[in-house]
Amino acid sequence: MNRLVWELRRAQWRLGLFGLLAVLLLGGAAVIALTEIVPLRNDIAGREADLNARAARLRQPPPPSPDEAVSPVSPEQRYFVFLHSLHAIAAKNGIVIPQITYQAAAQEKDDPSLKRYVIETTFSATYLQFRGFLRELRTLPGLRCERLTVSRPNIGVTQLEVRLQCAFLVEAAK
Structure with a gap:
C-alpha cells in the first residue's frame, strides 16, 4: 500500500x-x-x-380484401358504385379530378370469381385536401393504392401534383 x-x-x-x-x-x-x-x-x-x-x-403489401357484390348486384355494378364513391370523396375534400383512366384488368387465374379494375388519375390538391382524401379513400372495401407519386413543382407553391394508381377488387356472390 x-x-x-x-x-x-x-x-x-x-x-x-x-x-x-x-x-x-x-x-x-x-x-x-x-x-x-x-x-x-x-x-x-x-x-x-x-x-x-x-x-x-x-x-x-397485404393482399387486399375484395369487395363482395351481393346476389342482385353484379361486379360491374359494384364497380360503378365504387367510382361514384371515389368522386364523392374527392368532391367532399375539395379535389377536382380532371383526368381519370378506368380499365378492367386481366382475370385472376387462381380465383375466377374475382374481378380487378385499375383506376389511374392525376390531380392537384393542397396537402390537407390530399390527406383527407386518402384517409377516406382507405375506408372503401376492395380498394388498394398501388402507386402514388406526389410532387411540388415549386417550393413556394402549396399545391401538390398527385398521380394515383389504384386497384379495385370485387368478388361475385356465389
Whole structure:
C-alpha cells in the first residue's frame, strides 16, 4: 500500500498541474462514454433493427380484401358504385379530378370469381385536401393504392401534383 501511495505522489510530481488536469479530463470522458454514449449506441442499434424488421414487412403489401357484390348486384355494378364513391370523396375534400383512366384488368387465374379494375388519375390538391382524401379513400372495401407519386413543382407553391394508381377488387356472390 505504501508503494502505491508513493507511486501516485511521484506521478503527481512528474505530471505537474497540467498532467493532473489531463488525467482528470480523460477520466471524465471515460465516465461520460460509459454512462451516455454506450447506452445511446445500444438504443440506436435496437431501433435500427426494429425499423429494418418493419421495413421488411412493408415490402410485401397485404393482399387486399375484395369487395363482395351481393346476389342482385353484379361486379360491374359494384364497380360503378365504387367510382361514384371515389368522386364523392374527392368532391367532399375539395379535389377536382380532371383526368381519370378506368380499365378492367386481366382475370385472376387462381380465383375466377374475382374481378380487378385499375383506376389511374392525376390531380392537384393542397396537402390537407390530399390527406383527407386518402384517409377516406382507405375506408372503401376492395380498394388498394398501388402507386402514388406526389410532387411540388415549386417550393413556394402549396399545391401538390398527385398521380394515383389504384386497384379495385370485387368478388361475385356465389
